[in-house]
Amino acid sequence: MSIVIYIAVMAGVTYLIRMIPFTAFRRQIKSRFFRSFLYYVPYAVLSAMTVPAIFYATGNMATAAVGTVVAVLLAYFDMPLIVVALAASAAAFLSGMIL
Amino acid sequence: MIRQSQFSPFSSFFQGMLDGVPIALGYFSVSFGFGITAVRAGLSVLTATVISLCNLTSAGQAAGVAIMAAGGSFLEMALTQLVINLRYGLMSLSLSQKLDESFHTPRRLLVSYGITDEIFAMASSKEGKLSPGYMYGLILIAAFCWTLGTYLGAVAGQMLPASLTSAMGLMLYAMFIAIIIPPARKSRSVMVVVITAALCGLLFHYSLPWVTSGFAIILSGVAAAAVGALVLPVNEEPEGEAA
Numbered sequence: 400m401s402i403v404i405y406i407a408v409m410a411g412v413t414y415l416i417r418m419i420p421f422t423a424f425r426r427q428i429k430s431r432f433f434r435s436f437l438y439y440v441p442y443a444v445l446s447a448m449t450v451p452a453i454f455y456a457t458g459n460m461a462t463a464a465v466g467t468v469v470a471v472l473l474a475y476f477d478m479p480l481i482v483v484a485l486a487a488s489a490a491a492f493l494s495g496m497i498l
Numbered sequence: 499m500i501r502q503s504q505f506s507p508f509s510s511f512f513q514g515m516l517d518g519v520p521i522a523l524g525y526f527s528v529s530f531g532f533g534i535t536a537v538r539a540g541l542s543v544l545t546a547t548v549i550s551l552c553n554l555t556s557a558g559q560a561a562g563v564a565i566m567a568a569g570g571s572f573l574e575m576a577l578t579q580l581v582i583n584l585r586y587g588l589m590s591l592s593l594s595q596k597l598d599e600s601f602h603t604p605r606r607l608l609v610s611y612g613i614t615d616e617i618f619a620m621a622s623s624k625e626g627k628l629s630p631g632y633m634y635g636l637i638l639i640a641a642f643c644w645t646l647g648t649y650l651g652a653v654a655g656q657m658l659p660a661s662l663t664s665a666m667g668l669m670l671y672a673m674f675i676a677i678i679i680p681p682a683r684k685s686r687s688v689m690v691v692v693i694t695a696a697l698c699g700l701l702f703h704y705s706l707p708w709v710t711s712g713f714a715i716i717l718s719g720v721a722a723a724a725v726g727a728l729v730l731p732v733n734e735e736p737e738g739e740a741a
Contacts, residue, residue, distance in 0.1 A: 408576050419587070422594075422607060435727035435731040436727040438732050442695070447698060457664045457665055467672075475679055495661060
């Protein structure tokens with residue numbers, strides 16, 4: 400039952416954030432601070448979600464670290480999302496067989 | 499005068515689907531990773547699929563699954579979604595200025611469901627006003643692939659051997675890295691924000707372990723974005739013509 404409530408809360412809040420400005424709100428946000436803040440939020444949140452959770456994502460810190468290094472290097476060289484994701488997983492899988 | 503609306507509803511719907519194909523392919527791979535992460539966190543295939551169908555957001559869903567797995571409170575869930583998805587409010591606001599005159603309230607209520615980073619980027623780069631048919635096509639194909647990818651990822655997560663699924667648990671986070679590193683390399687201010695947020699994440703995890711994961715993400719994300727906005731405010735209007 401609590402799963403249903405969790406999903407309802409998640410989906411409800413997410414929908415309202417999208418719906419209220421789309422249907423009702425008509426003014427532009429003028430505050431430079433607030434606009435900058437909203438611009439940075441996705442990067443800040445994704446970074447805080449990734450560190451340190453990524454080091455626990457495989458259940459083995461050593462293989463996770465290998466995968467993380469591969470992901471950072473490939474992302475630095477602008478590889479597509481799917482390439483970064485598959486290469487990081489493959490690196491973690493292969494290092495798990497060796498380590 | 500309004501280029502989009504000169505087409506029939508069907509052809510603008512088709513054009514939306516066509517423009518949505520690259521988004522849908524990207525969504526398929528990200529949501530496959532989400533499906534695996536969700537099953538590894540102990541959720542069922544059905545739960546993972548329903549979450550994707552009714553949320554349509556990668557970071558919010560990943561944080562939500564972590565909260566469900568840790569048995570966090572509903573308040574923590576609501577606040578986490580609010581902070582992580584707050585950016586959609588700004589995107590909705592910007593897109594609302596670009597809708598054609600046939601967008602009455604029920605249609606706005608429908609289309610609100612599908613405003614994501616990628617759909618916002620595609621729709622706002624479109625010349626002229628946006629028609630309902632175009633938005634339906636764009637959102638329908640993206641949401642379909644997002645949900646299908648989650649389902650297949652969750653099923654794969656249950657069938658594949660543990661050695662493989664544990665390595666695939668990295669996929670979602672590796673994609674987050676692939677999203678944040680290229681802009682951070684090009685913009686010093688984004689780099690500062692990304693590093694600040696990561697340091698805050700480490701601080702909470704190792705120094706303040708009693709702070710639950712959802713709140714740690716909220717506080718780290720808000721603190722790092724506020725530092726960025728205070729020290730390195732954005733110069734140009736982020737949404738181009740919107741102002």
